[in-house]
Amino acid sequence: xxxxxxxxxxxxxxxxxxxxxxxxxxxxxxxxxxxxxxxxxxxxxxxxxxxxxxxxxxxxxxxxxx
Amino acid sequence: xxxxxxxxxxxxxxxxxxxxxxxxxxxxxxxxxxxxxxxxxxxxxxxxxxxxxxxxxxxxxxxxxxxxxxxxxxxxxxxxxxxxxxxxxxxxxxxxxxxxxxxxxxxxxxxxxxxxxxxxxxxxxxxxxxxxxxxxxxxxxxxxxxxxxxxxxxxxxxxxxxxxxxxxxxxxxxxxxxxxxxxxxxxxxxxxxxxxxxxxxxxxx
Numbered sequence: 001x002x003x004x005x006x007x008x009x010x011x012x013x014x015x016x017x018x019x020x021x022x023x024x025x026x027x028x029x030x031x032x033x034x035x036x037x038x039x040x041x042x043x044x045x046x047x048x049x050x051x052x053x054x055x056x057x058x059x060x061x062x063x064x065x066x
Numbered sequence: 067x068x069x070x071x072x073x074x075x076x077x078x079x080x081x082x083x084x085x086x087x088x089x090x091x092x093x094x095x096x097x098x099x100x101x102x103x104x105x106x107x108x109x110x111x112x113x114x115x116x117x118x119x120x121x122x123x124x125x126x127x128x129x130x131x132x133x134x135x136x137x138x139x140x141x142x143x144x145x146x147x148x149x150x151x152x153x154x155x156x157x158x159x160x161x162x163x164x165x166x167x168x169x170x171x172x173x174x175x176x177x178x179x180x181x182x183x184x185x186x187x188x189x190x191x192x193x194x195x196x197x198x199x200x201x202x203x204x205x206x207x208x209x210x211x212x213x214x215x216x217x218x219x220x221x222x223x224x225x226x227x228x229x230x231x232x233x234x235x236x237x238x239x240x241x242x243x244x245x246x247x248x249x250x251x252x253x254x255x256x257x258x259x260x261x262x263x264x265x266x267x268x269x270x271x
Contacts, residue, residue, distance in 0.1 A: 006101040006222050008267045009074055013109055013257035017247050022265050025246035029239045030270060066082045066107060066137075066150045 071103075072168060076214075077128035078106040079154040080177075081137040091259065092203035093132060093177075095233045096210040098263050099271060100223050102130065107154070108256035121154060126165075130217065131158045131174040132210060136201070138187055152188055159194075175213045177206065204230040224271075236266055 015022065076097045080090050097104040105128055110120040125131070133155040137148055155176065162172040176191060178184055181198040184191060195213070199206035208226030215223045224232075243262060244251045254262075 006220065006224070008098060008101060008264055008271070009103045011103060011257065011260040011264055012105070013260075015258045015261040016249070016255065017258070019261070019265070021247065022261060023269070025243050026239075026262070026265050026269050028246055029242045032242060033235075033239065066080065066148065 072127060072129050074102050075105050075128040076102045076130040076132060077124055077154075077158065078104055078132050079151055079158070080106070080132070080134040081148065081151065082108060083137070086134075086137065088203045089134070089199060089201065089206045092207050092230075092233055093134075093210055094256075094260060095236060095263050096207040096226075096229050097132070097214070098260065099229045099232060099267055100211055100214040100218075101220070102214060102218075104260055106256055107150075121157065125154070125158050125161050126169070129168065129172055130214075131155075131172065132177065132213075133158065133174055134177040134199075135184060135188060136177065136179040136199075155191070173217050175210070177209065203233070207233060232267075232271055235270070236263070239266065 017025075078090075078093060078097065080086065080093065082090065094104045094106075105124055107117070107121055107124065109124070110117050115123075133151060135151050135155065137151060140147055155174070158172065158174055161169050162174075163170075165172075174194065176184070176194050176196045177199050178196060179198060179201055181196065183198075184196060197209040197213070199209055207230045211223060211226040211229055214220075240251055240262075243266075244254065247262075249258065
């Protein structure tokens with residue numbers, strides 16, 4: 001959990017998915033990345049976005065420049 | 067007394083092109099992880115406001131500003147530079163200089179690829195806090211964290227290396243998160259991205 005002296009603030013604006021949906025997705029994905037127990041085969045990891053394949057921009061075409 | 071909204075908001079004035087994406091997202095993540103609220107002109111895409119009015123309002127709403135002036139290259143198609151970042155930096159400095167009350171207490175961080183490069187194209191800003199990130203998201207995180215630590219006096223902030231490690235972990239989570247949310251990573255809006263960062267930090271940091 002975040003330190004009490006460093007509260008993570010909620011942003012402005014409405015996301016395109018509900019907050020419950022985002023929370024559920026964050027929990028589910030966090031579960032996928034938990035380290036495997038000793039003796040068990042490690043789960044296949046999703047590739048790091050910063051690895052060999054160059055990530056694509058998050059910006060939609062209308063947001064593509066400033 | 068400044069409103070809590072003003073005192074914790076950071077206006078991020080950066081390029082939005084795909085070449086800068088990694089640094090931009092790292093800066094947004096660092097601001098959120100330090101307990102501040104990242105704001106930027108991309109919010110405008112989600113509203114019906116006139117762009118200039120929204121930028122005025124954003125700058126007025128934010129005590130802090132991070133201004134990246136590294137994008138001096140010519141656009142491949144137009145062979146012209148983008149002037150929005152220096153323009154919005156000028157608006158921020160103008161609000162600080164001519165504004166009332168809390169506006170005068172605005173604090174800005176100027177980022178560039180190299181520390182003294184600005185002297186060749188924007189020498190009027192000499193004397194401001196200018197830091198270099200060398201195009202490296204990890205270094206950008208460290209610079210932003212150190213600046214926020216210095217201006218907030220908050221000793222509870224995590225170190226830059228810790229935030230950078232958290233950011234690397236978050237980046238691994240983004241593709242499956244987008245899959246779960248039926249969103250394409252390339253099409254995430256700023257608002258979606260900041261909400262995902264926020265909820266991820268609340269649960270993972």
